[in-house]
Each structure stands twice: as structure tokens, then as C-alpha cells.
Amino acid sequence: MTSPARSALSAVMPTFGLQVRWDDLELRLADDIELLTLASLAANGVHNPEAAPFSWPWTRGTDEEVERNVLAHQWKNRCRTAADDWALSFAVFQEGVVVGEQQISAKNFQVIRSALTGSWLGLRHHGHGIGTRMRLMALHLAFEGLDAAEMISEAYDDNPASNAVSRRLGYVANGSRATAREGSSVIENSYRMTRELWDARPDDLRPEIALEGVSPVRRLFGIDQPKQSTLRENA
Structure with missing residues (x-):
């Protein structure tokens, strides 16, 4: 249930009213x-210490620095x-417990979609299929809620989990x-999900995912433009 404070906040900043739900998972x-x-x-661990899955090393340093x-x-x-x-930098909740972050970002989306x-x-939530599910939720929001034409995912060659999800x-x-990553050269792979691929996905990738608060966000992001008046002033 949405709190009065959150309802008041989302009235001014619609992104706070956006929610994506699938069984025990929620993005908001x-x-x-x-x-x-x-x-x-995050400070308690996002990946093994020897790994470097991100383009900038935000997981390095003391607990306070990571936080x-x-x-x-x-x-x-x-x-x-x-x-x-x-x-949209969503926190991922599983049965109300914060387990990670799922982000969708775009430039000139209203033009190129x-x-x-x-x-x-x-780290303690790895290996339970949550990463695949929350990516699918993000795709559902993008295609079914925001009318995306394509979605891109990128992962370094030495990040097998992210590559496997795609x-x-x-x-x-x-x-x-x-x-370049932390002073070394590394291969980064790109993956593309088109609207056509999304529409043709198999039944096991069509779960019941609920969206809430999409319309105000579409207006905020310029996806739904207000209609222009066609009335002419009297000469």
C-alpha cells in the first residue's frame, strides 16, 4: 500500500509512483x-573482490566510500x-527486502525509442534467478509501458552471469x-532486444507482471506529447 507521503511525492515527481511487480519481486x-x-x-559485497564488472570502480574502497x-x-x-x-534507478525488493538495483536509462528516447x-x-542474493527476473521486469516496463523499440544490455567478457542473462x-x-577498465583493456559485449524479438518470446518468458504509475511518467519523459489545439483565432 502506497503511503500518503509517497503519494504526495509522486504527484510532484511521477517517477516515485512507478512500480513494477511480479510475485515476490518489486521494482520502485x-x-x-x-x-x-x-x-x-552494496558495502557488504556485490561481486567477488577479484572481479570488476562495472565501468567505474564504485564498489572499491571502505564501506563508507561504497555507501x-x-x-x-x-x-x-x-x-x-x-x-x-x-x-530510472530502481531498488529491487524481494518480499519487501532490498536485494539490489535495476536501472533503465535513455537519451533522446522520445525520438529513437x-x-x-x-x-x-x-552478493548473498546471487544464484537464485533474481537477476534474470528483474531484467525481464525492466524489459516489460520498457516495451509494454514505455513503447521501446529496442533495449540494449552491455557486459564485459569476464562477467559470465550478465552475458548469460542476456x-x-x-x-x-x-x-x-x-x-578501458581500471587501467586495463577488456572486451565489452553488447546485446540487443528488439520489439520484434520481444513480441516473439516464448511463453515461459511471459509472466504476469503488473505496472503502476506509467502514464504520468510517459508524460514526464515526453513519450506522450500533449495534443496541440487546432482552433484558429477569429480573423
């Missing part, structure tokens, strides 16, 4: 108290609501490139 923007829980989760990185990232993305540059996903899970959900390979 976290409030500041929930953000502290998300930050603490500040999470808060700064979330607070920055709350303000990315322009039609030509927006981001293309967006990018990214995500992470607390392949499992039916993305097609979209090329690879060498990029």
Missing part, C-alpha cells in the same frame, strides 16, 4: 531510508527526468569492442 524508486539499506547492502557512491548515484539519477536524458539496462545484486532472455549479439 527507494526513499532515503531505503537508500541507506541499499547502500549498506556514498550508491547514494550519490541514486540522488543524481533522481534528477534525470528530462525527455532527452532520463534514468532505445534504452540501456544495468543492474547489480547483493542470452537466456533472447537478446541477439550486437557486437563487441575493446574498452
